[in-house]
Amino acid sequence: MISAIYDRRSIRKFSDTPISKEDMTEIIQSGIKAPSSKNRQPWKFIVVQGKEKEEMLKAFRQGIAREENENALLPQSAQHIPAAKYTVDIMESAPVAVFVVNSLGKGIVSELTPEERVYEICNIQSVSAAIQNMLLAATEKGIGSLWICDIYFAYAELCEWLNSEGELVAAVAFGYPNEFPQARPRESFDEVVEWRG
Numbered sequence: 237m238i239s240a241i242y243d244r245r246s247i248r249k250f251s252d253t254p255i256s257k258e259d260m261t262e263i264i265q266s267g268i269k270a271p272s273s274k275n276r277q278p279w280k281f282i283v284v285q286g287k288e289k290e291e292m293l294k295a296f297r298q299g300i301a302r303e304e305n306e307n308a309l310l311p312q313s314a315q316h317i318p319a320a321k322y323t324v325d326i327m328e329s330a331p332v333a334v335f336v337v338n339s340l341g342k343g344i345v346s347e348l349t350p351e352e353r354v355y356e357i358c359n360i361q362s363v364s365a366a367i368q369n370m371l372l373a374a375t376e377k378g379i380g381s382l383w384i385c386d387i388y389f390a391y392a393e394l395c396e397w398l399n400s401e402g403e404l405v406a407a408v409a410f411g412y413p414n415e416f417p418q419a420r421p422r423e424s425f426d427e428v429v430e431w432r433g
């Protein structure tokens with residue numbers, strides 16, 4: 237398990253080799269095994285491949301075009317739009333995309349009381365734990381993955397396309413890697429760890 241943690245990379249070049257349904261099932265089962273706040277298990281996984289993936293990519297690209305031209309959800313983040321377009325191209329090359337939904341989410345534009353916000357934060361932490369479990373399970377199988385939050389540049393369009401209850405949190409692209417990148421830099425242990433007592 238620790239070697240999967242150390243070997244995992246964000247993969248941005250995938251081969252065409254399909255992933256078996258058995259492997260995808262095991263990867264998602266690993267997500268479902270994650271801990272969750274009060275064991276609420278606030279997740280839904282929507283597995284998108286083939287023709288459905290083409291439709292999703294169309295919605296994603298339409299959303300980015302809208303974000304560039306009108307009604308931007310993220311007006312302060314316009315400089316990241318080229319990277320979001322690159323992410324869509326990566327998703328196009330990956331055989332499988334999994335959209336992960338916080339099934340108890342109220343939607344990103346809804347006003348929340350502090351208590352509702354805490355509930356939401358706990359649910360999103362739970363969903364994130366499930367995503368990380370999936371990435372590690374994939375690594376163990378030699379399957380590459382990319383955790384994707386550029387979905388927020390096409391948020392309305394992707395939510396409409398998904399037509400799912402709850403709040404879309406992230407997507408993950410999966411496929412056999414066609415690149416083997418070096419580990420990306422991390423801040424040093426001493427910069428981020430404080431020992432007390």
Ligand SMILES: Cc1cc2nc3c(=O)[nH]c(=O)nc-3n(C[C@H](O)[C@H](O)[C@H](O)COP(=O)(O)O)c2cc1C
Pocket residue numbers: 244245246247248323382383384385386387419420
């Ligand atoms: C919450 C989250 C969102 C991310 N969104 C994207 C994305 O939309 N596009 C992308 O190319 N990479 C995305 N990444 C991958 C990060 O860029 C990557 O994890 C980071 O650069 C460290 O590289 P590593 O994963 O290979 O260690 C995301 C990662 C996380 C955890």
